[in-house]
Amino acid sequence: MQRELSLSRAVQPSDRAPDDPSLVEALRRGEPDAFERLVLAYQHRVFSIALRVLGNRGDAEEVAQEVFLRVHRSIGRFRGEAKLSTWLYAITSRLCFNRLKSPGRGARQVGEAALDRIANGHADPGATLEAGEMEAALHRAIAELDDERRIVVVLRDLHGLAYEEIAAALELPLNTVRSRLHRARMELKERLERFWP
């Protein structure tokens, strides 16, 4: 009962990640609530990246869970040269790529977020339909990007990572990140032409 209360109290939305160095130290010391703090701080971001890359909520949840479990198992090997968040994104990206390459993976479900938003309702049904259609088209366009370009767009434009963070997470040269991002944006522009005046 005490545990449930603790969890229910802890599972509150937290948009702001805790201070990485202190969290890393707490995780290394094996403090009981450190892992809980980590999950609560990064759960939405990790899940969101996985969802945008994989386009499927079930896959995204599995990958996000595996990301945290890997962190839990291997926190002792984290050297602390990069930020904890960068390490998390690196693990997330790698697991997403592995999932995308796994055999038997079915067609991606695209535009789930847009459909969710339509279902939740907007004040103006017309605006809702138009916004939903555009967002669905955007997600479809993102899903149709090459895997390597998609992950860069997701990290940069959907989650606001700096070029350097993306380069570190994906272990790519900075110029490669720049060129992939530019090509991805140009490709998306072409796919969304019909929505612009």
Place this chain on the structure above:
Amino acid sequence: MTCHKARDLFSARADDLLPAEQRVALDGHLQGCADCSRAWDRFSRTVSLLHSVTEARAPSGFAARVIGAARPEPWHRRLFRGVFLPLRVKLPLEAAAVVLVSTLVIFLYRESPEIERAIEAPRSGVVAPAAEAPATSAEVEQAQGYGQTAAAPAPAPAAPPAEERRRTLEGARGGARLEKKQEAAPAPAEPPAVGGRLDAAREVRAPRDQDVQAPRAKEIPKSVPSMPEPKAAARAQGPFHLMGLLRPKSPATLDAQLDDLVKQVGGILVRDADRVGPGSIVEVVVPRDAYPRLETGLRQIGDFTVETRAKAFPDQVRIGLRIAQ
């Protein structure tokens, strides 16, 4: 600035990462090029749209599930998983291991008579051979009294005749050794029966006044011909009806003399070695009627002493003969 070069700078311009000099140059090109201006407008709208996408939220209960999954499992679950899971791999392996061990046990059981006897002895009620443990003085006395020894192992039920004879002779030899060690123990004046097989401790422990010859006599077939066939004699089983000690006058010619004598009386001679000499124990089987001639001949060969003797001889008399110096 060319249109191609201008469009390559769109991403850097959208992220505000363009140096001031390049930014001025790009803006100047966009003012003068309608196509690039329209392309930039659509590009910047696309990037703005991407930035407007809200972060997806993890499903309800996700954090609790992750935290629960990270908690260490109880030891008994880890043990169960370590032993049995994954079932498709470990069950066949464990079954194969059971079959392998069972086969090995059966093989060892069959190949090791000692194990077989150790298992069979309690089942059949036969006491384990006394050779494993020191015999008590009473047992030794009884063993001497009946011409038996506690050191003789119980024969396996399915032992071949040759093995049986070897054990018999070994047992007699063991009895001789025991006798030397227990010289102080008095020998009975007239034992009721002679036990040449020296096989089972049960027999060793039989009461002194019990006539063990009677049941043993049944073990010898009554329809044995007067001239024993070597094979039949070799197969003969049961106790010695007489145990004797022979001190030959001429050990060098003993083997030939014994051979001639046994042939003359119509018996057979079973040696425990290629050549009979001091320390040997031989088995002689003769018809009952021929025994007096055999005894006479033995006394001519050397100093012959009867140690134990059955009350009555059957048609075929089995004689154990210890050769001394």
